[in-house]
Amino acid sequence: MFAKVSSIALIGMEARPVEVEVALDQHLPDFQIVGLPSAGVRESRQRVRAAVVNSKKAWPNQRITANLAPGDLRKEGSLLDLPLAMGVLAASGLLEPEALRPFLFLGELALDGTLRPVRGAIAAALAARELGVRRLVLPKANAPEAALVPGVEVSGAASLTEALAIVDGTVDAVTTPPLIGELLARAAAGGPDLSEVRGQALARRALEIAAAGGHNLLMVGPPGSGKTMLARRLPGILPPLSVEEALEVTHVWSVAGLLSAGESVVTARPFRAPHHHASAAAVIGGGSPMPRPGEVSVASHGVLFLDEVPLFGGAVLDGLRQPLEDGFVTIARRGATVRFPARTALVAAANPCLCGRRSQGGQTCTCSAGRLEAYRGRLSGPLLDRIDLQVEVAALSEEELLQMEPSEPSGVVRARVLEARRAQLRRTESLNGAVAGTDIEDACCLDAGSRAFLRSALADQYASARAFHRLLRVARTIADLDGAEVVGEAQIAEALQFRRMVWQA
């Protein structure tokens, strides 16, 4: 009257093995779960019983004790429904307990016995491979993503009945792994195009530099000037996702529960635009008891767009600093410390002032000096330090708009970006935006003339070492876009236009 089923618990990005042990004994009918289940897991009991009964299987009229081992790991979520049901059925003799050994189960049960998708299927497949478990049974909607992991036979089941049939061998439902390269190739291009943006030469160039060097970007401009429009076009000028990048993005999305049913892999670079009311947990990651990835992680290998950035909470802006610097988020909880990837390009946008009328022709700003200072002061210095590029987005008058000629399409810009990225990776194995202070000086190979020019340019700016390195990083990327080995005066001069000066209006 005992059965053991393998499953997992999701801890951040990883799945840890969990053994579901079920024992039946002669006693008043009861169903208890022990082994540090959270309140959510305890609710499984009702779902499991209803699902078993509605799948036309007999519910044992005995005392059922389920133990989730290891006992010191807190278990959360609904993915233990399916292993619990399998354990109960095996313990009651409906299944041969031995037959369950090659399998790892996860999935949430509906009361009618169908299986609902869960978060973290990729993590489960990775864990199964590590444990040496050959076969993974999970909800059908999760099968394509889990099938990305080679070395594990993934079977998607639509219901508890189907899961039982898979164990019996009466149904062969092995999902074929998706051809990720083909999917990525098909997804390339598409999305909004840069040629739809009229004028804005300065901002478009800033976008190109941001894409080429992996720099974070701040755009300042009045409402309606096209900040969001520009930001949405950044993914389109980035190189297509590589296979490794796509796997990492898909893994995060899987953990965050963002993959749509049946979606195997995220093929387009993410573009995430959380609202400024979003909490720190939503943007950075967090939650209790087990932290979930925030927008900064969901936007991995893509773009995190923060519109109205000064209106975001202080905790959000301060919390963004570390992930932007390190490329990952670390969240510590009593039970475990988890790490989510966060290699994203930040694009922040702000109005020049609270009333939004500043820098619009013929209109006068009604913000008081104090309110203006407070508004701008909300962008913390340390966060601004992580933003290499700042650019003003102009509101064009109708007359100016009509004068504008059609601009370059995204494809042309992307070709330059690709070339520039290649040059950077040949030189430093990382993009300029991620190159540390002193290393960027070496990478720039400044000659005496350029050094003198830099000194004179920065003389009246009270430039800190940080500001100096930000400027060099941008100049290095411009040189890479120009195909230049050495950073010269022309590149430094252009980079000067993207310094922290947009607030001084």
Next chain:
Amino acid sequence: MTGAEPQLVKRGAAGYPPLLAEVPGAPAALWVSGRTLEPAAYVGVVGTRRASRYGLEVARWIGRELAAAGVVVVSGMAAGIDAAAHRGALTTGSTVAVLGSGVDVCYPRSNAALYGQIAEQGSVVSEYPPGTTPAPWRFPARNRIIAGMSLGVVIVEARQDGGAMITARLALEYGREVFAVAGPVHASGSEGPHALVRDGARLVTSARDVLEDLGLSFPRSAASWTQDALSAPTPPLSPDERRVLEILQAEPMLLDRIARLAGMPASAATAVLSRLELAGLASRHPGARFARTVGGTHH
């Protein structure tokens, strides 16, 4: 704050502006930090805190030109026009900041760097003892010192109900010259000066107009903005720089347009504009636009 302790100068003593002593209700004593107030031609340049780019440029230009002619520019070190006038004057001569707080209290804090520079190169004056915090009612009171110690007052941009208008009214009361700089009709900052002109103030378009009216000498002052722009000494320029400079106008324009007119890619035009900015020949304006500057007014 400043090396030296603030000095208390009694009315009638040396270092108390003689013109101010004549004014009814003049403070019995002034706290002065920085340089002592030598006998000189003092001229006030005041205006709104919410200045336009135009106002800031003109205030700076007039401040610079007045100071170059040996005039000491007096203002209130408020944000906007006042600060611009002080900054302009500091590039070529001296200036006096009259505060509504103690001379050791910098208000607004955003002017901390300017405050330090004035205390070094000019004088900071207040009728309130050191340590006095700013209060709204102290600012109109300090305006009578600005008007009282000056030969005349230049109003660059002011709203009808602004503090600068109080200074102008007081200057009239004390029999001083009032000068007004005209501005665009649709801007609220032009209301004040335009009303003053209607009431008989002198319309001025350059520091030279002011100097002329006050009977002061104007050895090198430009007669007008446009003339100044042309006569500005130009450093040697590359052909690209000259091409872009020729396209630039006083009216700010977008990079897209500049690049197209110059026939160069936007990135190259951006680099050239940076160089022109560094040379003080071009300036960037709100709205990502660029304009030609009057020789060296920016910096």
